[in-house]
Amino acid sequence: MSEIDDDALVAALWRVIATHGWPGLTMGRLAAESGVPLATLRDRFPSRLDVLILHGRRVDHAVLAGTVPGQGGAARDRLFDVLMRRLDAMQPHRVGILRFLRDMRRDPSLAALLGPQLSLSMRWMLDAAEIEGSGGRRRAISLGLVGVWLATVRAWAEDESEDLGSTMAALDRALDRAEQIARTLRLLPVAEALPEADPDLSPDT
Numbered sequence: 001m002s003e004i005d006d007d008a009l010v011a012a013l014w015r016v017i018a019t020h021g022w023p024g025l026t027m028g029r030l031a032a033e034s035g036v037p038l039a040t041l042r043d044r045f046p047s048r049l050d051v052l053i054l055h056g057r058r059v060d061h062a063v064l065a066g067t068v069p070g071q072g073g074a075a076r077d078r079l080f081d082v083l084m085r086r087l088d089a090m091q092p093h094r095v096g097i098l099r100f101l102r103d104m105r106r107d108p109s110l111a112a113l114l115g116p117q118l119s120l121s122m123r124w125m126l127d128a129a130e131i132e133g134s135g136g137r138r139r140a141i142s143l144g145l146v147g148v149w150l151a152t153v154r155a156w157a158e159d160e161s162e163d164l165g166s167t168m169a170a171l172d173r174a175l176d177r178a179e180q181i182a183r184t185l186r187l188l189p190v191a192e193a194l195p196e197a198d199p200d201l202s203p204d205t
């Protein structure tokens with residue numbers, strides 16, 4: 001099977017979507033844009049959705065490859081850095097991604113199909129931010145991070161500034177809300193927890 005440059009294929013994917021939208025994305029157009037033979041695409045990507053999943057994996061990889069172990073600092077600050085680096089990896093494909101997001105509003109089933117992949121990516125982002133947890137706690141934290149990410153992407157879609165100031169402000173607010181909820185539900189590890197709230201208001205009383 002011929003080798004495929006995954007990053008080049010992802011770039012071609014978003015160029016096709018930018019021009020034709022998600023409904024107009026065909027494997028023929030992707031093959032023509034990327035220079036990858038149709039037979040090779042068929043071997044690796046049975047459907048268009050599989051190429052989208054490749055994009056998610058490449059974004060995850062970009063973040064994880066730039067992560068330095070033992071970062072220190074607050075969990076919230078580490079998450080802020082991780083999610084902004086995730087947007088940095090998406091920025092070169094902004095035009096295509098924004099058109100895809102518009103198309104997805106008209107196709108709710110597509111969002112449902114991509115949901116599990118997004119949840120998986122957010123679990124990797126927790127690892128990148130060195131946020132520990134297991135079982136139900138980790139599932140709850142990753143679900144909360146999905147909400148933070150979606151709120152941030154909505155802001156990014158509207159933010160045309162070079163420094164993404166509005167996006168960073170939205171991410172800051174979303175992390176504030178998530179941290180308050182996590183603290184209330186005692187989802188944060190002890191080492192990350194801020195000073196306890198009034199014990200009379202705790203869920204254990």
